Amino acid sequence: MKLTIAMPKGRIFEEAVELLRAAGYQLPPEFDDSRKLIIDVPEENMRFILAKPMDVATYVEHGVADLGIAGKDVMLEEERDVYEVLDLKISRCHLAVAGLPNAKAVSVAPKVATKYPNVASKYFREQGEQVEIIKLNGSIELAPLIGLAERIVDIVSTGRTLKENGLVELARIQDITSRLIVNPVSYRTKDQFIDDMVERLSAVIGES
Numbered sequence: 001m002k003l004t005i006a007m008p009k010g011r012i013f014e015e016a017v018e019l020l021r022a023a024g025y026q027l028p029p030e031f032d033d034s035r036k037l038i039i040d041v042p043e044e045n046m047r048f049i050l051a052k053p054m055d056v057a058t059y060v061e062h063g064v065a066d067l068g069i070a071g072k073d074v075m076l077e078e079e080r081d082v083y084e085v086l087d088l089k090i091s092r093c094h095l096a097v098a099g100l101p102n103a104k105a106v107s108v109a110p111k112v113a114t115k116y117p118n119v120a121s122k123y124f125r126e127q128g129e130q131v132e133i134i135k136l137n138g139s140i141e142l143a144p145l146i147g148l149a150e151r152i153v154d155i156v157s158t159g160r161t162l163k164e165n166g167l168v169e170l171a172r173i174q175d176i177t178s179r180l181i182v183n184p185v186s187y188r189t190k191d192q193f194i195d196d197m198v199e200r201l202s203a204v205i206g207e208s
Ligand SMILES: Nc1ncnc2c1ncn2[C@@H]1O[C@H](COP(=O)(O)OP(=O)(O)OP(=O)(O)O)[C@@H](O)[C@H]1O
Pocket: 009, 010, 011, 012, 052, 053, 054, 070, 071, 072, 073, 074, 091, 092, 093, 138, 155, 156, 157, 158, 176, 177, 178
C-alpha cells in the first residue's frame, strides 16, 4: 500500500519536511532543491505531490492525495470535506483585521479587502457588521493605502508588513497553524498507515 501526500509549496514546505524527517521519514535531497511536482519515495511507500497551499485540501478532498498539510486559514476558507487529524504546530501566524490608524468610520458597508472572502464574511456577520468584501490575491496591505478598502483581513506573522506600511491591527480573528488533513475514504482504507504517521508526528510535536 502506498500513501500520497499533498504538500504545500512555499513557506510551509521547509518546516513540514523538517517535521517529517524528525519523525523518521527518509526524504531524499530532492526535497531541498527541486522543481519537481511529484516526488516518489519508494523506500517509505510514499508519493509526495507539491501543490499551492490553497489547493492542498482540494487534492485531498478529491482523493488523489490521501493526506495533506494545510494551513488552518485554508481549512477555514475552503471548508473541504476532509478530516483534520493533527495540529502540526508549524507555520504559526494569525488572521486579523487591520487598517489605517484613526481611519474615519464609514457609515454604510465599509469595504474589506482580503484573500479570505469566506472567513471575512463570516467574521463580520458574527460581529453584526455589514461590509462589502473585495477579493484580492496578494499584497492585501496595499488596499487601504490606495483607497480600495477601509480595512483588510489577512495573515499576520511578525507584524512587519503592517508596520512598514503604517497599518495597525484592529482585531485578532484566529490563531493559525498547519494541520495534517486526511481524505475520509483513505482514513478507513489506509488506517494503519495513517495512524502510524499521526503517532510518529505526534511524538515529535510532543503530543503523544
Ligand atoms: N507570514 C505569513 N504569511 C502568509 N502565510 C503564512 C505566514 N506564516 C505562515 N503562513 C501559512 O502559510 C500559508 C501560505 O503559504 P505561502 O505564503 O507560501 O503561500 P501563498 O499564500 O500561496 O503565497 P504566494 O501566493 O505568494 O505563493 C498560509 O496558508 C498560512 O497557513
